[in-house]
Amino acid sequence: FRFKDSLAEDLRRADLVISHAGAGSCLETLEEGKPLIVVTNEKLMDNHQLELAKQLHRDGHVLYCNCSTLVETLQSMDLSTLKPYPPGQPEKFALFLDKVVGFQ
Amino acid sequence: TGGHTTEILRLLSCLSESYSPRHYIFADSDKMSEAKIRSFEQKRAETFSNSQFTLDRIPRSREVRQSWTSSVITTLYSLLYSLPLTYRLKPDLILCNGPGTCVPVCISALLLGLLGIKRAIIVYVESICRVETLSLSGKILYYFSDYFIVQWPDLKEKYPKSVYLGRIV
Numbered sequence: 172f173r174f175k176d177s178l179a180e181d182l183r184r185a186d187l188v189i190s191h192a193g194a195g196s197c198l199e200t201l202e203e204g205k206p207l208i209v210v211t212n213e214k215l216m217d218n219h220q221l222e223l224a225k226q227l228h229r230d231g232h233v234l235y236c237n238c239s240t241l242v243e244t245l246q247s248m249d250l251s252t253l254k255p256y257p258p259g260q261p262e263k264f265a266l267f268l269d270k271v272v273g274f275q
Numbered sequence: 276t277g278g279h280t281t282e283i284l285r286l287l288s289c290l291s292e293s294y295s296p297r298h299y300i301f302a303d304s305d306k307m308s309e310a311k312i313r314s315f316e317q318k319r320a321e322t323f324s325n326s327q328f329t330l331d332r333i334p335r336s337r338e339v340r341q342s343w344t345s346s347v348i349t350t351l352y353s354l355l356y357s358l359p360l361t362y363r364l365k366p367d368l369i370l371c372n373g374p375g376t377c378v379p380v381c382i383s384a385l386l387l388g389l390l391g392i393k394r395a396i397i398v399y400v401e402s403i404c405r406v407e408t409l410s411l412s413g414k415i416l417y418y419f420s421d422y423f424i425v426q427w428p429d430l431k432e433k434y435p436k437s438v439y440l441g442r443i444v
Contacts, residue, residue, distance in 0.1 A: 194404040195278050222406040226427065259403070259442040264424070265289035267440055271396065271422060272368060274293050 192224035201256035208234040279374045280308040285444040296327035302335035336375035353379040365393040372400045400424040
């Protein structure tokens with residue numbers, strides 16, 4: 172897997188995704204509408220990398236566990252509790268920037 | 276780099292063609308951004324006929340977790356490249372979102388402004404990954420940018436001068 176150009180195709184075919192807490196992985200998965208379990212390793216990771224995963228969990232978009240609790244999570248998970256992830260809105264940025272620059 | 280490039284291209288996705296020409300500046304060590312940018316611009320050219328853009332590389336200012344003192348030196352080295360580049364491009368608007376690469380570019384723009392050569396509007400958008408804390412680039416540019424945008428309410432509270440538009444990528 173390591174050297175595949177893009178996981179997009181695999182992602183589309185998946186029913187469940189288990190991933191590390193990298194932002195790209197999390198957001199790509201959520202935007203495809205796939206259920207996601209984020210596995211963190213607090214010893215290896217930078218505090219800031221966890222911020223997004225934690226927030227997504229707080230907002231009910233992902234399940235969250237670490238390596239030792241993964242099996243238990245898989246056994247007891249209820250994916251129906253996950254809420255769909257509304258996509259970001261770059262249009263809002265465009266509107267803001269137009270005002271700033273004077274292109275109204 | 277990577278995530279930053281993806282985010283910035285999303286930010287650009289809804290901008291009108293008045294934001295042209297677009298000059299992309301990224302780190303010399305970055306292997307993937309060029310392809311992503313070209314792909315984005317190619318798609319854009321399908322809708323807007325006169326799409327113009329350029330690509331420039333400058334030395335990477337800082338490696339992840341590089342020490343503070345050596346970061347100052349590597350940033351100064353990047354500045355040697357970013358100053359003549361920014362002087363040549365004379366941008367009206369600088370849009371950046373956090374990689375170390377943006378710091379020397381913004382410093383260059385500020386210098387050009389102070390010298391009366393060209394005043395650019397600096398807009399900084401902190402990454403969506405930053406929910407509770409700012410990146411190092413963010414901490415620096417919070418004071419030097421004209422508009423500092425955050426994507427989570429916690430940061431808006433901690434940094435009151437910032438702009439909060441919700442999630443924009």
